[in-house]
Amino acid sequence: MTANSFTVTVGRVSRELPTIEVGEMGRVPLVEFLGDVEFTNAVADELRALVPEDAEMLMSVSTTCIPLTHALSERTGLPYVIVRKKRRTYLRDPLIQEVQSMTLGVNETLWLDGRHAARLRGRRVVILTDVVSTGGTSLAMARLVERAGGQLSCFLSAFRQGEPGIDVKYLQELPKVL
Amino acid sequence: MTANSFTVTVGRVSRELPTIEVGEMGRVPLVEFLGDVEFTNAVADELRALVPEDAEMLMSVSTTCIPLTHALSERTGLPYVIVRKKRRTYLRDPLIQEVQSMTLGVNETLWLDGRHAARLRGRRVVILTDVVSTGGTSLAMARLVERAGGQLSCFLSAFRQGEPGIDVKYLQELPKVL
Known part of the structure; x- marks a missing residue:
């Protein structure tokens, strides 16, 4: 581990994560599932054990x-x-949810297609993220589940970074600053 | 098949695709892999046979x-x-490529992270889309491959809709207007 990389091992797969600058906070490791089937599948293999038995959907x-x-x-x-x-032009009757961000100046809006919202009604839903930090995005998704008539099963994340304001199951901790 | 849905069958999986309005052109079927593991895997199973033997990467x-x-x-x-x-703040030395769109007023920019561009150098790359229509996005990706020092292996798409200006292998044709 140096300031420019950070090594994680999940199952039998190790990755040297690059690090990125985040404002004045220093550098944080960048987790990337896009383009990496082997790492993605290793993480999914381990997360599987953390999914509650009564879960019915993933979001x-x-x-x-x-x-x-x-x-x-x-x-x-x-x-x-x-x-x-x-926003996508093909979304029909979307549910729209603001993310209450704890980082000033960053604002995000989530869009859930009405056809997909209908699939959540009456279901226990696991809310999945790759990296949870403040928990703001996860909380906004929980609000979407509730508004769609579903129920939160649990928050689940591959990695945790910092102190999220939610109770979340995760595989490993990442340093917040290197 | 009605104006509001269109049925496709790939392997042993059938889906009644919803249709969406596209400007004044009428309605087109909406292919959706997000949220549908069974359909995604059925399409991947069939596409596999169309990947050239000498291909080294997918984009x-x-x-x-x-x-x-x-x-x-x-x-x-x-x-x-x-x-x-x-654009993402964590992209490093990205290659930036405009899509030459044939639809007036629609403009798109593609961003390829420099770290991923480096993986393409000297490789034969298959350019994959879910639905190819004009071929504009695929051509912009081919330009990215070339700029990254790679070579185009072939254009590949799950579905074709309309008359793309490129030579593309695909599984099935979708109607352009219903």
Whole structure:
């Protein structure tokens, strides 16, 4: 481990993560599932054990967490929905949810297609992220689940970074600053 | 098939696709891999046979095609890179490529992280899309491959819709207007 990389090992797969500058805070490791089938599948294999037995659906958010969500859905047999961060013209009757960000000046809006929202009604939903830090995005997704008539099963994340304001199951801790 | 849905069958999986309005052109079927592991895997199973033997990498574009790219990468053993449609602060030395769109007023920029561009050098790359229509996005990706020092292996798409200006292998044709 140096300031420019950080090594994680999940199952039998190790990755030297690059680090990125985040404002004045220093450098943090960058987890990347996009473009890495082996690492994605290793993480999904381990996350599988953390999915509650009574869970009925998975929800995650675009973009970087999509391969992991696909892989975890495949392993658990639970269907999944993806919340978008950008309005798309083909979304029908979307649920729109603001993320209450703790970082001043960063604001994000989540969009959930009405057709997918309908799939959540009456279901216990696991909310999945790749890295949870403040928990703001996860909380906004929980609000979407509730508004769609579903129930939160649990928050689940591959990695935790910092002190999220939610109770979340995760595989490993990442340093917040290197 | 009605104006509001269109049925496709790939392998043993059938889906009644919803249709969406596209300007004054009428309605077109909406292919959706996000949230549908079974359909994604069925399409990847069939696409596998169309990947040239000498291919060394896959390239695709976010967001809707990501699960399919993961699944095809898994089946072929070929690594993949994802081109982004939005600038991300963590992209390092990105290659930036405008999409020459044939639809007036629609303009798009593709971003390829410099670290991923480096993986393309000297490689034969399959450019994958979920639906190819004009071929504009695929051509912009081919330009990225070339600029990164790679070579185009072939254009590959799950579905074709309309008359793309490129030579592309695909599984099935979708109607352009219903």
